[in-house]
Amino acid sequence: MAVKVLERRPLSFWERTYLPQVLGGLRVTWRNILRPSVTLQYPEQRPTIPKGYRGVPTLVRDPNGREKCVSCQLCEFICPPKAIRITPGEIPATAETAHVEKAPKEFEINMLRCIYCGLCQEVCPEEAIWLQNQYSMTGTTRAEMVNNKARLYELGGTLPDSHFKWDHKKAESERQAGGHH
């Protein structure tokens, strides 16, 4: 392959004095002074959160108000810094959602440990844990930085659901039970 050698243009006298460059630089910075600032004045102005943002992990309910977590503890196992601690519990047989069988008795996420990796959300088979928009977690004690179950549901709220997996299961089992009659 032919190599094309480009001659570097020798610097002119003025360029060697460095003065035109200084003046050029001053012009650039002067233009910047006249430009509006891009500062976001934080506590008053809030940033717009992009889609798919990984904020504080939260627990969510389905549109019928059923808590989605079944305390399978997959998230607890995968969490790299071991921020999650779950105490599994049973759903009483009298409850309407008794066929789901399990729900967490207590669910704690230690936000001093969490690294916002999103693995818990990825691993959850029930789509029960979501990293949502909240980006600012503050507290004055260590205990305050641990989100308990109530707080997690309060932060999480309700998210739309496209499967209603447990409702389908219930309907299916009822249909099958009916078929044997």
Added chain:
Amino acid sequence: MENLLNDLLTSPGLLFVGVRGVILIGIVMTIAGYAVLLERKASAWIQGRLGPNRTTLPFVSWIPLIGPFLRLGGFIQPAADGGKFLFKEEPMPSHVRKIYYVLAPIVALAPALATIAMLPFALLPDGTALALCKGADVGVLLMFAVSSLGVYGIALAGWSSNNKFSFLGAVRGSAQLISYELAMGLAVLPVFLIASAPGSDHGLNLTAIVASQEGLWNIVRQPLAGLVFLVCIFAETNRHPFDMPESETDLVGGFHTEYGAFKFGLFFVAEYGHMIIGSSLFILMFLGGWHILPGIPEVGTGIIATLIGLGTFFTKLVLFLFFFVWVRWTIPRFRYDQVMRLGWNVLLPLAVANLVLTFIYYAFAG
């Protein structure tokens, strides 16, 4: 009243000297504080930020219009900064040479204060200069001599800190001072030449130099000298792009690496003091001092003229300080060898050539 003012300015009495000293420190600290504010604001604007705009005091924020203006302009920030420096803990590293370590910031600041005391700011109605220390007739020579002493503070700080970075910073500072002092002195000689040419009644002091620029400012008559002097004052004040003694990227913090709290604050004020001195000297020697425009030395008469002159001088000073800041946030720092080369190989020959040409011009044409 007139008498009291006169006493205040010239009396050698201990009380008046003390009052003058307090006034001087007050003025310098205030200007330095607001120079820092200017620096922070201007750098913010250049970088697309807003700069300090939160600090305020309760009773100030209650004033409509002015309150928010003071807050957004950051005008109370210098007080907060100064207060912070005052109330911080003063750590004393265990490996320093204690006496010299404490002495260094004082040695750095004292010459700056002494020089500012000699600076004339305006012309009084009786034709003498308004300065805190009147009648220093050798004027500019004494100023150059005293203000250069500031580098002893840097050298002392670097040595007593017992830290290689500080020491390197100190060595660089002194080498830089020596290299640029020569070019600086030679660059201003033509200005004196013009001011005290045969037939003119102007002397060596700064008032006379300002008076000699009545028709035309020296920057027009001596552009090359002006340029050399300008570069030299940047180098002498250790400002970007010549801040070799500090040079955060390669020397951590340079000579003040080991300093904190108010001792660091003193170095800081000294740097801004030197900026004020450099700017003032440039304004006095090349930009017509308290003259408003070339050809219009003063407006009004008596005390009015003095006040307008004072205002003009301070406007020029603020603009020049802004220029210092503007350059700092524009040009990257030179390498150390480049600084030395520029000083010895470029500025010194230029200054000498300029001086010789001026000699020749005045010998044959003048």
